[in-house]
Amino acid sequence: MRVSCVLTEEGSLGRYIARRLLLTVPVLLGASFLIFAMVYALPGDPIRALAGDRPLSAAVMAQLREDFNLDDPLWLQYVKYVGDLFQGDFGTDFRGRPVLDTILLRLPVTAKLAAVAIAFEILIGVIAGVLAGIRRNGFFDNVVLVSTTVIVSIPILVLAFISQYVFGLQLGLFPIAGTTEGLYSYLLPGLVLASGSLAYVARLTRTSIAENMRADYVRTARAKGLPNKTVIVRHTLRNSLIPVVTFIGADIGTLMGGAIVTETIFNLPGIGRSVFDSVRAQEGAVVVGIVTLMVLFFIFFNLVVDVLYAVLDPRIRYD
Amino acid sequence: MTTLPSSASSVRSGDGSSPILSVEDLFVEFRTRENLVNAVNGISYTVSAGETLAILGESGSGKSVSAQAIMGILDMPPARIPNGEIWFEGRNLLTLPAEEQRKIRGPGISMIFQDALSSLNPVYSVGYQIGEMFRAHGGLSKKDAKQRAVELMDRVRIPAAAQRVNDYPHQFSGGMRQRVMIAMAIALDPRILIADEPTTALDVTVQAQVMDLLKDLQRETGMGLVLITHDLGVVNEVADNVAVMYAGRIVERGTVDEVFTKPGHPYTEGLLNSVPQVEAKGGRLQPITGQPPNLSRIPSGCPFHPRCPRRRLGAEALPGRDCAGDRPPLRLVVPGREAACHYSEEVLGV
Amino acid sequence: MTDSQQQDLRSDEVRAGTTTGLGAPSVDVTDSRQNSLWSDAWVQLRRSAIFWIGAVLGVLFLAMALFPSIFARGADPRACDLSNSRATPSADHWLGFDQQGCDYLSNVVYGARNSLLIGVLGVLGVLLMGVVVGAIAGYYGRLTDSILARLTDIFYALPLILGALVLLRVGPSTGLPIISERGPGAVAIALAAFGWMTAMRLVRSQVIAVKSSDYVAAARAMGASDYRILVRHILPNAVAPVLVYATITIGVLIAAEATLTFLGVGLQAPSISWGLQIAQGQQLLRTAPHLVLFPSVILTLTVMAFIMMGDALRDALDPRQRS
Numbered sequence: 001m002r003v004s005c006v007l008t009e010e011g012s013l014g015r016y017i018a019r020r021l022l023l024t025v026p027v028l029l030g031a032s033f034l035i036f037a038m039v040y041a042l043p044g045d046p047i048r049a050l051a052g053d054r055p056l057s058a059a060v061m062a063q064l065r066e067d068f069n070l071d072d073p074l075w076l077q078y079v080k081y082v083g084d085l086f087q088g089d090f091g092t093d094f095r096g097r098p099v100l101d102t103i104l105l106r107l108p109v110t111a112k113l114a115a116v117a118i119a120f121e122i123l124i125g126v127i128a129g130v131l132a133g134i135r136r137n138g139f140f141d142n143v144v145l146v147s148t149t150v151i152v153s154i155p156i157l158v159l160a161f162i163s164q165y166v167f168g169l170q171l172g173l174f175p176i177a178g179t180t181e182g183l184y185s186y187l188l189p190g191l192v193l194a195s196g197s198l199a200y201v202a203r204l205t206r207t208s209i210a211e212n213m214r215a216d217y218v219r220t221a222r223a224k225g226l227p228n229k230t231v232i233v234r235h236t237l238r239n240s241l242i243p244v245v246t247f248i249g250a251d252i253g254t255l256m257g258g259a260i261v262t263e264t265i266f267n268l269p270g271i272g273r274s275v276f277d278s279v280r281a282q283e284g285a286v287v288v289g290i291v292t293l294m295v296l297f298f299i300f301f302n303l304v305v306d307v308l309y310a311v312l313d314p315r316i317r318y319d
Numbered sequence: 320m321t322t323l324p325s326s327a328s329s330v331r332s333g334d335g336s337s338p339i340l341s342v343e344d345l346f347v348e349f350r351t352r353e354n355l356v357n358a359v360n361g362i363s364y365t366v367s368a369g370e371t372l373a374i375l376g377e378s379g380s381g382k383s384v385s386a387q388a389i390m391g392i393l394d395m396p397p398a399r400i401p402n403g404e405i406w407f408e409g410r411n412l413l414t415l416p417a418e419e420q421r422k423i424r425g426p427g428i429s430m431i432f433q434d435a436l437s438s439l440n441p442v443y444s445v446g447y448q449i450g451e452m453f454r455a456h457g458g459l460s461k462k463d464a465k466q467r468a469v470e471l472m473d474r475v476r477i478p479a480a481a482q483r484v485n486d487y488p489h490q491f492s493g494g495m496r497q498r499v500m501i502a503m504a505i506a507l508d509p510r511i512l513i514a515d516e517p518t519t520a521l522d523v524t525v526q527a528q529v530m531d532l533l534k535d536l537q538r539e540t541g542m543g544l545v546l547i548t549h550d551l552g553v554v555n556e557v558a559d560n561v562a563v564m565y566a567g568r569i570v571e572r573g574t575v576d577e578v579f580t581k582p583g584h585p586y587t588e589g590l591l592n593s594v595p596q597v598e599a600k601g602g603r604l605q606p607i608t609g610q611p612p613n614l615s616r617i618p619s620g621c622p623f624h625p626r627c628p629r630r631r632l633g634a635e636a637l638p639g640r641d642c643a644g645d646r647p648p649l650r651l652v653v654p655g656r657e658a659a660c661h662y663s664e665e666v667l668g669v
Numbered sequence: 670m671t672d673s674q675q676q677d678l679r680s681d682e683v684r685a686g687t688t689t690g691l692g693a694p695s696v697d698v699t700d701s702r703q704n705s706l707w708s709d710a711w712v713q714l715r716r717s718a719i720f721w722i723g724a725v726l727g728v729l730f731l732a733m734a735l736f737p738s739i740f741a742r743g744a745d746p747r748a749c750d751l752s753n754s755r756a757t758p759s760a761d762h763w764l765g766f767d768q769q770g771c772d773y774l775s776n777v778v779y780g781a782r783n784s785l786l787i788g789v790l791g792v793l794g795v796l797l798m799g800v801v802v803g804a805i806a807g808y809y810g811r812l813t814d815s816i817l818a819r820l821t822d823i824f825y826a827l828p829l830i831l832g833a834l835v836l837l838r839v840g841p842s843t844g845l846p847i848i849s850e851r852g853p854g855a856v857a858i859a860l861a862a863f864g865w866m867t868a869m870r871l872v873r874s875q876v877i878a879v880k881s882s883d884y885v886a887a888a889r890a891m892g893a894s895d896y897r898i899l900v901r902h903i904l905p906n907a908v909a910p911v912l913v914y915a916t917i918t919i920g921v922l923i924a925a926e927a928t929l930t931f932l933g934v935g936l937q938a939p940s941i942s943w944g945l946q947i948a949q950g951q952q953l954l955r956t957a958p959h960l961v962l963f964p965s966v967i968l969t970l971t972v973m974a975f976i977m978m979g980d981a982l983r984d985a986l987d988p989r990q991r992s
Binding site (some may be wrong): 108215216217219220221222223225226227230234235239242258289312313314315 | 321362387390392411421422423424425426429433437438439440441442443451452455456487489544663
């Protein structure tokens with residue numbers, strides 16, 4: 001009998017995951033089509049779109065026409081484009097190097113940066129949110145409210161320069177560029193990259209905690225005579241952190257975008273910095289290839305979050 | 320503000336055993352930025368083993384708040400208990416350290432709530448939530464606790480308990496969810512069970528089943544049952560004694576049979592006239608006019624006087640018994656009956 | 670990007686999502702209720718310090734965009750003298766000079782015009798797309814809704830900065846009007862193209878909630894046309910959340926413009942833009958930090974003005990917040 005319960009339990013989760021996967025396919029195709037369409041289907045010469053003002057010889061042009069299947073009808077170009085993506089082919093730069101090589105070389109830096117940022121979001125954002133939420137309208141709560149409003153309003157661009165100038169140049173606390181000091185060089189850019197999300201995590205946690213503290217089931221938990229720690233950890237925090245965990249999960253994909261600015265300003269050799277360099281160097285194929293990869297990450301982590309949500313909240317998976 | 324000490328309380332359970340729970344002159348207020356809400360204003364009552372005491376009143380009469388004060392689960396602040404004693408098995412809960420109070424919740428006094436769906440945590444299985452009682456109070460292992468949970472679910476007559484123990488609250492029907500709540504509440508054989516509107520959210524047929532279950536469990540365990548409700552039918556069916564609350568005060572108290580046949584307070588009288596009764600078929604329903612009082616501005620004198628058809632003001636009133644000026648104390652009006660009305664004898668027709 | 674901007678989009682997305690899920694917004698189209706919503710909101714707003722700070726800053730920057738010469742103290746941003754290169758602030762030239770020796774105050778002040786222009790145009794584009802697509806999806810439901818909702822999901826998969834980056838990167842070679850011109854119009858279009866989805870979901874959820882109300886059923890029973898029901902009864906209900914969203918989004922898009930321009934795909938010199946000023950000042954952060962500082966501060970204040978106004982507006986318009 002126990003076995004049958006377990007089966008239905010996992011069955012429903014399995015069905016849910018299958019359904020989410022299925023729903024992701026059109027989004028995946030649609031998003032890749034959007035990028036494809038911008039580059040290849042808008043009027044004008046796709047090669048020019050990728051090369052910008054860079055001068056190209058006739059031979060190179062011919063080679064590129066063939067590489068991009070530009071003599072095929074548009075739909076076939078797209079099929080081939082998706083087929084290439086599926087095989088991990090994100091295109092080739094004008095020096096003939098696959099974009100995937102650049103990605104693989106530089107992705108670890110971006111991954112480390114994102115990991116540091118997530119750590120800050122959890123460490124600072126969640127803790128600040130919990131403390132603010134537990135004592136709502138207290139002094140700390142107001143500090144969190146005001147500081148998050150300010151942080152949310154500071155563009156990452158500005159925050160990066162200000163922190164670089166103050167903590168790096170003036171105070172000399174952190175390296176201002178490069179990865180020469182190992183993990184330590186990731187701290188300041190990680191914090192900058194995390195800032196906006198961190199403020200949002202703090203607010204989300206605060207609201208969620210404050211709402212859950214008033215929930216009927218928390219009152220029940222207290223009426224059951226559970227120890228205070230159990231009431232707070234198991235019945236308040238556990239429930240409150242569901243939206244926070246899902247937000248942080250979805251944010252991993254979003255951080256990829258922020259990495260372009262952060263890596264550029266702090267001179268970290270990740271894929272974000274590559275995008276910036278490639279824009280400058282008129283390497284359109286690299287820009288499009290990396291952006292495509294970032295979008296795939298974004299979609300992937302959103303899928304992970306949906307599954308995570310169902311694991312954490314049983315109501316979702318039985319719907 | 321006069322209230323009788325509990326020793327003077329004339330209402331006892333049938334067998335005359337000494338009370339397990341006794342509430343004495345309890346006040347609860349809520350302080351918000353704008354005003355002060357006097358939710359409970361000096362209530363006293365006792366509950367003995369095997370007794371079912373119904374606390375009857377409209378929403379906002381203070382009945383749920385007083386129950387939460389007994390459980391020690393009011394949010395303080397904004398709530399505050401400026402005065403009162405709550406005696407349980409020889410100890411005043413209000414002066415007990417928090418940790419001692421907590422240990423009484425569950426094995427000593429437990430409580431079930433109106434809306435079982437929101438009162439159960441959506442992310443834990445029902446088995447886990449019932450089992451928590453044993454893990455927190457009995458130190459049982461997770462596995463043993465789950466086993467006990469299955470037994471309890473059987474006991475509250477949830478079909479196929481062993482299969483459903485890992486299900487989540489949202490997978491149960493309303494009636495079954497309330498049974499889960501009851502299983503949780505009786506897990507540790509409490510001496511007192513407080514049921515706050517346990518059947519209000521349920522269909523009528525399911526209501527009867529749940530009330531039957533509660534009565535059966537009470538017979539088996541001998542626990543005292545405090546039934547908080549606004550439903551006169553439920554009171555009539557299951558309760559031994561009834562305390563009628565209005566504006567945070569008890570306005571009448573007695574055995575259900577007597578109070579319901581011969582009310583001693585105009586408010587009780589009004590309540591009885593406002594519901595259809597099988598016996599009095601064809602009679603007109605007479606709703607109580609006016610609105611329940613605003614608890615931050617309770618009327619002077621008898622709080623019910625603005626809505627009372629029997630009120631006597633000014634020259635009509637007997638000396639010292641002006642309904643708008645003199646607050647009537649809860650007093651013994653006939654043997655076995657207390658009422659807080661200057662003209663209770665008139666209401667009773669004695 | 671993931672900065673503040675994206676977070677806010679994201680937060681609105683979450684909020685919009687919640688509204689869709691619960692379908693709870695109060696359904697009351699009668700004029701008096703709408704009027705009291707707005708007058709109550711105004712009473713609340715008047716007492717909100719956040720709103721006044723935001724509004725004063727907003728008006729200040731608007732005036733700066735309309736009449737820059739007054740704020741620039743008469744200096745011409747393009748009249749430069751290399752001998753003044755990187756000079757620090759002085760009594761005559763409050764913000765000093767940039768590397769080319771141009772008066773920096775006038776450059777920073779003249780930057781407001783492009784920023785606000787792009788913010789406002791972008792939001793108009795967002796609203797146009799959001800309201801049209803959202804109203805159609807919500808009102809017609811069924812297959813139309815499914816298709817449009819999927820389409821929205823697809824656009825959601827491209828974060829604002831990434832989508833706009835690609836479009837602006839390929840834009841100049843397309844030969845399309847506006848988009849190929851690398852001007853404020855191109856940036857606004859790129860931002861609107863990848864920023865309309867939250868507005869769509871907001872409008873859609875409101876339309877669905879109101880559509881199923883008795884009020885609309887009555888109007889339909891009396892023979893009102895689809896168009897009339899949509900425009901007279903349904904859309905007015907969506908105004909409050911959309912207004913809040915639009916106000917915040919102006920700030921978000923201004924920050925996004927600066928980011929895109931900084932990355933080299935937005936406005937190009939000789940356009941005057943805070944993003945360009947920050948990009949050019951970047952190399953001189955050690956020697957002339959004021960070149961990054963001043964445009965940064967003013968950019969932040971502009972973004973903050975709109976986010977604060979939006980926040981205050983949301984608090985004022987959300988009846989659940991009032992007790």
